[in-house]
Amino acid sequence: MLAAGPAWAAPAAEGKPTADLSLKEAAKGTEVTVTGRGWPAGTVVMLLLCGQNMIGGTNSCANDAGQAASVGADGGFRKALAVVAPPKPCPCVVNVTSVNGDQSTLALPLKITDHPVAELPTESGQARLAVLTGVQLKGDDGVLTWFGAPPSRKFTVTVGNLGSAPVKDPVFQIGTAHGVFAPLWEEQQWKGTIAAGQKARIELPVALSAGAHGDYTVSLKYGDKVLAAQPWGVGRPYGVLLFWGLLCVVIPAAVFRTGMAVVDRIRPRTDAGAAGGGRHRGVAARLPEAAAAAAAVTARLPRIPAIRRPEPAEPPQTTTAVLPWFTPDSAPGTAPAPPSAPSEDHPTTKGHP
Structure with missing residues (x-):
């Protein structure tokens, strides 16, 4: 029997469970010890030895030799697993899956002595992605957004592959809808592979147009099915209103001062x-x-x-009508003319002195 020791360990990530095998290569009829750390306390972990990298699900695993391990209060477990011939040729893996809890899954490579090795078959079957948990929009608005810059977020969601075939570099569609209007879809590709029965946390950027404000809805679609939707309330860019208000005050003042300077310079x-x-x-x-x-x-x-100016009119002269049986001098209302001195041309009447 080969010497025991932690030969291979699953890559550790902060806040995620890990596991390792005591052997990197083992013969049929022997045992390998699986040690796990960082698993949810009180959960049950299932251990299966599978061929063909578990393509096709548990049909390629030695289900009869599977083992169940209980996770302790410290988040760790330790369990021996018998090395048997899986129904499919190698490459072989030990699949570690949490039955309850967060349903984490790890695949630990193991080489089985005297077991046939074949090329991996062409992936077949159907992939079916479904949203599990954690739908949210991450990010905050900055100062530039207050002045009309395009608001942006990251649409994060945990999806699981419920089909029998893995999904490699899936192409999602992100849709943004304003109020009651229909969403505008944009294709975005997520880099990675989601194996059958596994889940993954995806993050896709989403952005709106400049100056956008109001109630929006962000939707995630894969194929023809909408997987999730999340509301997004975008505040009004009041900085733009402040800018235009200041502009309406500064420009007239500058024009007035410039005009006064020109007038003062060109006057004699x-x-x-x-x-x-x-x-x-x-x-x-x-x-x-x-x-x-x-x-x-x-x-x-x-x-x-x-x-x-027109001269004032002279008052009309009044004349007294003269009756025909009176002479002008003896007409009533007229005073007798005073006697005039005798002139040289008219001598006095004879008999009068």
Whole structure:
């Protein structure tokens, strides 16, 4: 019998269970010891010796020689497994699967002496992925998102292969829907292989358009089946509103200051004003310039003829009607004309002095 010792161990990962074999190669009829660490306390672990890397499920395993081990309070177990000829040729593995708990699975390679070795058959059967647990969106919004940058998250989910064939580099579809609208799908490929009966934790990036806000729904689809959906509430980018508000205040102020500077530069200046302080002259120095400018403008204006006011009309003269049987001098209401002095042309009447 070969010397005992931990010959091969499953790759350890932080927070994940591990297992190792006491032998790397064993003959039929001997035993190997399987030691596990980091398993959930109180769970039961099933040990099976399988051929063809367990392609096709437990049909390639020596189910009659399988063993069950109980995990202790420290998360470890130790169990001897008989080395028998599996129904399929090697490459062979010892499959370690948690029956209850998180259902973790590990495959530990083992070479069996005098057992035939053949090439792995072409993978056949159907792959069927299903969501197990852990659907969530990871990530937070940064400062740039507050100013309209595209929000982004990581869609994380644990999927299991319930079919009889492994899934290699599966292509998923990530859909984003805003409110009641239909989702927009985008294909994303996950690098890795999910063997039959195993599960894997996948993370796929998802991003929205710039300035997006409101209630969104992120969906995961494999083939024609939607596996999971997760709501996503995106806040309004108030930084954009603040930016436009400041822009509406700064630009008019800058234009006003620029216009005032141009007007101040191109307006005419006098020697007295320039000697008196240039741009920052007093009010007294600016008055002559303003008067001269007003006179120049007035001189260029067209002459408007003066408007003559109508003269007041003379009151109408009233005349007294003269009756036909009165002479003008003896008409009623008229005073007799005073006697006039005799003129040279009209001598006095004879007989009168």
